Amino acid sequence: MTSRRNNLAPTLFLLVTLLVPLTLYPFTVVIDAGHGGAEKGAVQADLIEKDLCLHFARKLSTLLEKRSGIKVLMTRDDDITLSIEDRAKKIAAVKADLFLSIHFNIDVFMLAETRGIEIYYPADDFSKPPENAFSLYHRNNRSFAAGKLLRDRYLKSDIFTVWKHDLNMFTPRDLKLFRLTATPGLLLELAYLTAPEDRARIENEQFLDDLARFLAATIAEYAAKK
Numbered sequence: 001m002t003s004r005r006n007n008l009a010p011t012l013f014l015l016v017t018l019l020v021p022l023t024l025y026p027f028t029v030v031i032d033a034g035h036g037g038a039e040k041g042a043v044q045a046d047l048i049e050k051d052l053c054l055h056f057a058r059k060l061s062t063l064l065e066k067r068s069g070i071k072v073l074m075t076r077d078d079d080i081t082l083s084i085e086d087r088a089k090k091i092a093a094v095k096a097d098l099f100l101s102i103h104f105n106i107d108v109f110m111l112a113e114t115r116g117i118e119i120y121y122p123a124d125d126f127s128k129p130p131e132n133a134f135s136l137y138h139r140n141n142r143s144f145a146a147g148k149l150l151r152d153r154y155l156k157s158d159i160f161t162v163w164k165h166d167l168n169m170f171t172p173r174d175l176k177l178f179r180l181t182a183t184p185g186l187l188l189e190l191a192y193l194t195a196p197e198d199r200a201r202i203e204n205e206q207f208l209d210d211l212a213r214f215l216a217a218t219i220a221e222y223a224a225k226k
């Protein structure tokens with residue numbers, strides 16, 4: 001018995017060595033529900049962006065938490081006012097691998113035909129000191145890779161093909177939240193409150209569930225590749 005147990009020891013050691021890093025270092029995702037508290041965001045009739053963001057962020061977090069190897073945190077889980085600086089600090093504090101900032105849009109000209117989802121990734125940022133340039137380059141690359149995977153999967157997803165929810169934009173943008181964090185991240189404008197077709201979809205819980213499920217699956221796919 002003793003010798004048999006000894007023979008198993010190297011195998012067990014190898015297993016532990018292989019498995020421990022997986023559990024010690026999960027892929028950490030921060031879900032940032034846009035606006036909140038005193039800051040309502042976009043308002044269109046009875047739809048208030050800050051509430052929609054939180055509602056959707058909770059759905060997405062719940063689904064992502066069920067995925068193995070993924071740890072999820074939210075910048076807010078209540079109707080509180082949070083500055084962009086506060087959000088950036090929270091993202092940096094947990095050393096996140098990726099953050100997703102959740103928003104809903106309005107067309108400033110109130111055009112009903114402006115609709116669909118928008119995926120923004122960080123633009124090159126030359127306002128940072130040169131010593132940050134290397135890490136920003138990687139940050140931008142990773143953000144782009146995550147956004148591109150989302151875009152590619154989106155065009156084949158039920159959200160696009162069955163629900164007919166347009167992909168309005170996949171583009172870089174110089175946003176304050178991107179400028180304040182060195183973490184890879186995306187900002188998603190999920191739908192236009194000014195487009196009647198988008199409004200009908202976001203008032204349908206089934207659509208929001210399907211969209212959250214699509215995002216959770218794609219983020220898990222991205223996390224597994226990392």
Ligand SMILES: [Zn+2]
Pocket residue numbers: 034035041042049102103104
């Ligand atoms: Zn917003």
